Amino acid sequence: MTAQEVRLCGLLLREHFGEVVEKVGTHLLKGGAQNLRTIIHETGISLDLVKKSLCVLVQHGACVFRSGRKGAGSPTEYQTCCDRILRILRYPRYIYTAKTLYGDTGELIIEELLQRGHMTMSGTIKTVADRLTQNMEEGRSMDYSEVSSAFFRLVETHFLQRCPPLAGAEPKDSATPAAPAPPGTPAAPVSTAPPTPESFPDCYKVPHVTLVGRGKRQLASEDGEDQRNAKKAKMDSQTHGDEGICWQVNFERFHLHFRDQAIISAVANKLDQTSSEIVRTMLRMSEVTTSPTATCTKPLSANEIFRSLPTSYNIPRPILDQYLTLLIDDPMEFVGKAGESGGGMYVVNMHRALANLARATLESVVQERFGSRSARIFRLLLRKRHLEQKQVEDFAMIPAKEAKDMLYTLLSQNLVQLQEIPKTPDYAPSRTFYLYTVNQLPTARMLLQNCYKTVANLVERRLFESKESKRLLEKSQRIEAILASLQASGAEPEQLTEVEEMITAPEKQQLEALRLHINKLDSAENQVDETIFLLESYINSTASTSLLNDIDGVRLEGQTHIDLDNASRAGH
């Protein structure tokens, strides 16, 4: 947990959950696992508020609790990890992906689950049906079965998963006898790390739920909120046979989807649309057969690829072979050849593609910050690994003085490192080689921290701008409310213009400028998050492969993180 990550997590918590949760959350992030009394004592917040904040954090999966380490009877300890909180940046992207794949219904399901943390299936379906009904015309409403089918599809493709039952929890009885076996006591997890949802066999099993009805439209009145709460209380009293089974969004699956999209769009940019379609087909075919952390997909024969291509593209067989050869020869190494049987066996190299995408990101960062000649030096060092000062000047074809300047600028920014190779054991400066080098992984980590810092700065600036113009914003909101109520009650146009003129022209300009700034800052956050995703995927993929190499090349399928932790502990 670096300082930048903690700062960004604090800001995200503040924006989405309030300042109290921010204080509790940052305290947990900085202090590790703590029990309730320590938190209360050190943050100085009242007991009730701390309890509520912890409930909120646990509900959203940001905090895990377990019984104390000092043996039975010691108070429960709470621990937060910043990974989960940083995902909040990516929520719009998840919702948008669900919309493109599963339409408005899918979009709303994912949005509800992200807002609430985790919910039961029946609760989600009811809320989503109500929301959809709100937006439909008068007299029409959304049937629960449509929403249920969208839910099933999301679970089938693993975008949603069950929340893992608590370690040592007792089996929950289901209300209806027709329900399948509830997530019973799991085998006691061996490791001290919390078990992933995937380690439970019922992770993607949808319970049998009796849910018949249609969405309810809320009456548009001032007491709408109270009525809705009253209705909710009535509806919740019916049980639907899935109490205790909560569902959450499966972020890893979304990340796989984003990764595939990144590879496909990279191929489309580098080569052409047809090659990207071929790669898309290959990835689609290997969706279910490839584990999330695999280095490359399972080998696919050219015949299979030919059969699975979308018919609208009409690619004849010899053209497909030519495209595949092109893809293999490309220096980005997206596709590799794994054999000759079946017309040629081809794989998509996931990890190498990610590494190359990260490398392209680093190069573009250097280019945009320092100019294209510095970028040339950077690319040179990436390719040639270690070079002396003189060699850099020669290979990059840049005059010595300027090359020196650029190298030192890059060195001072820590993008380039200096490696000393002594000729004599006493490291005498005149008898030592000084080689410039670029290490991709540490540089990527450093840039990732820069990205976190950037997003934190953007959020802070946005909060500052809103605070500066708080009075103006409130005034404009009030006037719009007045306008809306006047229009609803059928007022004359003169009254409306009179109300509109309450905001003077310079104030309108100020509001416009403010809106523009805030939109820009928000949009910038979204786009920096794309870079964050790329760098994080690269770092995670490299970290897991290097650990795998340490363990005698044994390939571990499925949930690698926990098993790797165990294995590394066993091995070292």
Next chain:
Amino acid sequence: MAGRGGGRGRRMMTFSVEAVGITRGDSLPPSIQQPTPLFPVMEQKPLPLTAGEEEEYLLALKQEFRGAMKSLPCFIQPTAAHRDVERYSDKYHSSEQTEALTDWTPDWKRLPKELRVKKPPRGGVSAAVSRSDKLQSGQKKKKVKEKEEVLLKLETLQKKEEGQSSEDEEEEGEEKKKKQEEEEAEGEEEYDEEEFEEETDYVMSYFDNGEEFGGDSDDNMDEAIY
């Protein structure tokens, strides 16, 4: 020491000067005497943001999500800061917020027992209030009765505390006392509010002093939420 002192007049560096490429007579950049400026001048301007339909939709999603989170019970407001002068409208305002907080009931099976927030029992408070209504409305008498009611309520609360939290006793020795104090304080505050609520003829939500007028209206969803 002697060697290092002699280098004061000349430049001395820890690394070999020729190998890195600094020849004699080259002017080095001036040494830095103060921290770098807060906003250093950028030689290269950054690229503009990509602007397209997808980006705009993502932007709208993000702002809507933020706005929606603010209205959910997950958004915990700190206890409102006391204003410098106690205002007449305070007693009508403060109870509005607390309702939203207690509205949300998470699945308690998934949370540790100690996080359970016990609602102060409403039954005891309303009984005390109804009792006070029956009596005459003399101020002094009322005050005496109030004290009696409060004491009675404290007793009932204590009994309830002991009954419910016998299971948690091992874990929460001192915490229970703290909780009791908090709940008593809460109970007292709520009791006062309830009493005033009963006394006035006006509907509580009717009164507003114009500060929050129109702030709750979410009907006009075209407006971007900040």
